[in-house]
Amino acid sequence: xxxxxxxxxxxxxxxxxxxxxxxxxxxxxxxxxxxxxxxxxxxxxx
Numbered sequence: 001x002x003x004x005x006x007x008x009x010x011x012x013x014x015x016x017x018x019x020x021x022x023x024x025x026x027x028x029x030x031x032x033x034x035x036x037x038x039x040x041x042x043x044x045x046x
Contacts, residue, residue, distance in 0.1 A: 018026075036043040
């Protein structure tokens with residue numbers, strides 16, 4: 001693999017949304033991200 005190919009792998013910025021069924025069964029929801037952003041230490045203590 002060339003150095004250019006390796007460098008390109010480090011700049012990946014595409015996002016792939018999970019299938020709806022997978023997201024519905026996730027342990028966390030989007031609200032958890034908001035809660036963690038508001039109080040990171042409190043979030044992890046909980």
